[in-house]
Amino acid sequence: MPEHAEPDDLSAHVIRVIAQTQRIPQESISVDSTFEELKIDSLDGINIIFAIENEFGLNIPDEGVQNMRSIRDTVEGVRRLLAEQKQAVPPGAA
Amino acid sequence: MNRVAVTGLGLVCALGNNVSECWTRLTAGETGIRQLRDPGSPPYKFQVGAEAWYFDAAEHFSEKDLLMLERFAQLAVVAAREAILQSGLSFDGELADRFAVITGSSVGGQFSEEEGYRRLYRENMPRVGPLTIPRTMSNAGASRITLEFGIHGPAYTVSTACSSSNHAIGQAFWMIRSGQVTAALAGGSEAVFAEGLIRAWEAMRVVSPDVCRPFSADRRGLSLGEGAGMVVLENWEHARARGAEILGEIAGFGMSSDAHHITQPCAEGAVKAMRWALKDGQVAPEEIGYINAHGTGTQANDVTETQAIRAVFSENADRLLVSSTKSMHGHTLGAAGAIEAAATLLALKHGVIPPTANFTCPDPACNLNVVANQPCAARIDAALSNTFAFGGLNATLVMRRSENGRI
Numbered sequence: 403m404p405e406h407a408e409p410d411d412l413s414a415h416v417i418r419v420i421a422q423t424q425r426i427p428q429e430s431i432s433v434d435s436t437f438e439e440l441k442i443d444s445l446d447g448i449n450i451i452f453a454i455e456n457e458f459g460l461n462i463p464d465e466g467v468q469n470m471r472s473i474r475d476t477v478e479g480v481r482r483l484l485a486e487q488k489q490a491v492p493p494g495a496a
Numbered sequence: 497m498n499r500v501a502v503t504g505l506g507l508v509c510a511l512g513n514n515v516s517e518c519w520t521r522l523t524a525g526e527t528g529i530r531q532l533r534d535p536g537s538p539p540y541k542f543q544v545g546a547e548a549w550y551f552d553a554a555e556h557f558s559e560k561d562l563l564m565l566e567r568f569a570q571l572a573v574v575a576a577r578e579a580i581l582q583s584g585l586s587f588d589g590e591l592a593d594r595f596a597v598i599t600g601s602s603v604g605g606q607f608s609e610e611e612g613y614r615r616l617y618r619e620n621m622p623r624v625g626p627l628t629i630p631r632t633m634s635n636a637g638a639s640r641i642t643l644e645f646g647i648h649g650p651a652y653t654v655s656t657a658c659s660s661s662n663h664a665i666g667q668a669f670w671m672i673r674s675g676q677v678t679a680a681l682a683g684g685s686e687a688v689f690a691e692g693l694i695r696a697w698e699a700m701r702v703v704s705p706d707v708c709r710p711f712s713a714d715r716r717g718l719s720l721g722e723g724a725g726m727v728v729l730e731n732w733e734h735a736r737a738r739g740a741e742i743l744g745e746i747a748g749f750g751m752s753s754d755a756h757h758i759t760q761p762c763a764e765g766a767v768k769a770m771r772w773a774l775k776d777g778q779v780a781p782e783e784i785g786y787i788n789a790h791g792t793g794t795q796a797n798d799v800t801e802t803q804a805i806r807a808v809f810s811e812n813a814d815r816l817l818v819s820s821t822k823s824m825h826g827h828t829l830g831a832a833g834a835i836e837a838a839a840t841l842l843a844l845k846h847g848v849i850p851p852t853a854n855f856t857c858p859d860p861a862c863n864l865n866v867v868a869n870q871p872c873a874a875r876i877d878a879a880l881s882n883t884f885a886f887g888g889l890n891a892t893l894v895m896r897r898s899e900n901g902r903i
Binding site for chain 1: 558559560563623625626627630
């Protein structure tokens with residue numbers, strides 16, 4: 403068994419998107435992996451962000467991208483943005 | 497001034513994935529112009545073209561590589577690998593800094609650009625793929641080649657429509673001749689069968705609904721083709737010193753601009769390019785035995801080119817063998833000069849002139865000694881290859897035969 407914690411649903415989803423984008427096996431990625439370990443460079447990074455934005459319907463701000471250096475950073479960033487999106491009052495709802 | 501040897505060739509086009517396959521089909525007079533794989537919806541006005549039928553990118557690149565490389569860049573890299581492998585050059589010493597990479601491309605990565613527009617304008621998606629810029633840039637092939645081989649010398653891409661790769665080869669030739677670099681990879685690539693670009697060519701009304709028939713009375717226009725051609729050029733003494741096989745020699749290069757019309761050719765510009773190339777190479781017109789013509793198969797080009805050749809070669813024009821290999825590999829735009837330079841060098845080396853395929857009927861307005869349909873054995877010492885681009889930009893190369901380093 404790998405030493406890292408089992409990924410929750412969101413982590414697994416993010417890992418799946420990254421694996422598809424990077425053309426690498428899903429099993430090679432854990433929530434504890436860093437981009438450096440996975441040989442994900444800055445250009446790969448923007449490609450991954452693009453895929454995640456499309457997959458989750460998010461708009462990830464440029465400054466948020468700078469802080470994503472690992473799978474965990476990415477999953478937590480996505481989790482936060484999804485929560486913010488949920489809290490936001492939908493246009494026309496009032 | 498240094499002499500400039502050719503020590504490597506690479507080809508990918510409708511006729512095959514390497515020099516050997518392409519040369520076999522070129523000398524068989526076999527045309528690679530066939531029914532397009534995608535007929536378009538609604539159907540394109542022309543349904544034939546010279547796709548790189550045998551090319552499978554997955555055989556040459558990892559999935560990860562393919563994310564970054566557009567088709568035109570893939571073609572460039574595969575042809576470059578063949579040419580560099582044949583040259584036997586490696587870049588682990590100081591040659592890395594003294595080696596240039598100069599490629600030509602008319603339009604760069606059209607597929608990614610069109611994909612971006614499709615998302616924006618058809619699907620109303622506000623975001624375009626983040627690799628669009630590195631995939632579409634016209635220097636994507638040149639850059640990948642430098643990365644793959646660890647080449648640190650001058651590298652850039654020339655874009656002059658259908659003359660792009662003759663300009664690239666000519667520039668590399670001059671850089672070696674003047675001593676700026678020791679050797680260079682030069683050529684070009686193009687991948688033209690993207691929907692928007694096909695529609696743009698359709699609107700120009702210069703593409704034949706039939707196969708292209710250069711210099712033939714019943715010609716109806718050009719046939720588009722995709723592919724890449726690369727040559728390794730090298731300082732003659734450097735090549736001799738390391739015992740490399742010298743496949744031929746680039747002897748002269750000439751350029752001109754018509755300053756006449758954005759699309760209509762004019763004979764004077766073509767005459768100037770050929771004359772400058774001969775003068776540059778100190779080659780007399782009577783030494784030239786073969787011309788690989790621009791020969792697009794349009795009404796205008798073939799008549800104008802005939803007039804230009806007659807003006808430059810006067811009484812020698814009747815003796816000159818002329819063919820347009822575009823009848824087989826199609827008009828590959830930014831790759832045309834390089835593919836045709838390779839065909840010309842191979843013709844000199846093997847003593848066989850590849851024919852103008854699909855030729856049915858002589859045209860009095862194109863009264864050249866056209867090698868029609870069948871190859872012709874001819875041991876010749878020097879040849880020209882012409883490219884005349886939209887925008888009136890002309891570039892001509894002069895090449896010489898070599899017998900393993902001896903002329």
